[in-house]
Amino acid sequence: MTTLNPDEEALAQARQAVHAASRIAVLTGAGVSAESGVPxxxxxxxxxxxxxxxxxxxxxxxxxxxxxxxxxxxxxxxxxxxxVQPNAGHVALADFQQRHPGRLTLITQNVDGLHQRAGSTDVLALHGSxxxxxxxxxCALARRPQDACSVTVAQPGxxxxxxxxxxxxxxxxxxxxxxLPAEALRAAEYAALRCQVMLVVGTSGAVYPAAGLAHTARQAGAQVWVLNPHPSELDEVAHGFLRGPAAEYLPLIFGEDD
Incomplete structure (x- = not known):
């Protein structure tokens, strides 16, 4: 009988939770993009x-x-x-979404668009693009609220x-x-309330209201996992955590069985 070390056991538990859930929410932060070289x-x-x-x-x-x-x-x-290109973590989430439509809601604090470039759809970008x-x-001259300004060519710089x-x-x-954008925040809160599993990836958990989504999910009965190389302020909310890079762990969690 093979005995798993603590990291392997946590990874197996996180993977099992994700693949058993019909509604998954993933909240990503700067650490995911930093692995692609985004400052x-x-x-x-x-x-x-x-x-x-x-x-x-x-x-x-x-x-x-x-x-x-x-x-x-x-x-x-x-x-x-x-x-900069999306890394294996971005790709793993996008691939899972494409294989399992409707199961995963992706919420990000990142503004770089790498999730979208990897192929993720309906990304809730809490901090914009x-x-x-x-x-x-x-528009100061608009006669109707829906009237928009027009653009002239900008001077360099x-x-x-x-x-x-x-x-x-x-x-x-x-x-x-x-x-935060009201529509994106409402959709993120709704996803946090409905999900069975929330995975918090690459964020310190110090920025609110985004970090509050993990508390919402936990209080609503979801299983919460934190994936981050270093301790985060959301570790105490989590049922379990994985200490490692998103580009390495996300493909292991969301990938299909061989």
Whole structure:
């Protein structure tokens, strides 16, 4: 009889729980993308940006005060992402979704779009998407609420502007002090309430309201697993945890039997 070591036993239990569940929620954080080489928010404040504080680069006040600075920081981050590929963890989740439609809801705090590029669908991006833009303000000249601004060609290093009212485009991400997208948050809370298993991957569990989804799932009766190389603030909520990289463990958890 083969005796499993603690890590192997936990992996087997997590895999069994996932494959037995008809409703699974997965919450991912920066650690999943870091394994693809995506700098974390703090790591991205390097080089020319090392002297700036988060409130200098990722708040509405910062953008209104220094739109060029903020726009160029995000332009540099977007450029870096063009050379990054989804890792085996992203792919494992996407493959499971495709093999088992309707069973897995993917919720992410990441803005890089790697889950979508790997093939995951209906991703609930709680912090927005760095690849997308939205208007900073409602159109000042709009006669109807549904009227949108129009875009003029931007000057190099400048955010695009509305040709008529001067409104600026901004990155479609959630900045410090802003609310999460209401529709995505409602859908995530609903998934947390209904799931039988929640897997929390690559996040410290320190950022709310996203981290609160694990508490919601636990209180609703779901089995909660934490996958992270280091201890997280959600370990105490979990029924079990795995200490390791997502790119290694997710394929083992979500892959099909040989």
């Amino acid at each position: 974390t928010f703090r790591d991205a404040q390097s080089g020319l940006w090392a002297s700036f504080k988060p409130e200098d680069l990722a708040t509405e006040d910062a953008f209104r005060s220094h739109p060029e600075r903020v726009w160029n920081w995000y332009a540099e981050r977007r450029s870096r992402l063009q050379h 760095i690849a997308d833009d939205r208007w900073l303000d409602p 400048q955010p695009p502007q509305c040709a008529e009212c001067g409104n600026l485009l901004r990155p479609d991400v959630v900045w410090f002090g802003e609310m």
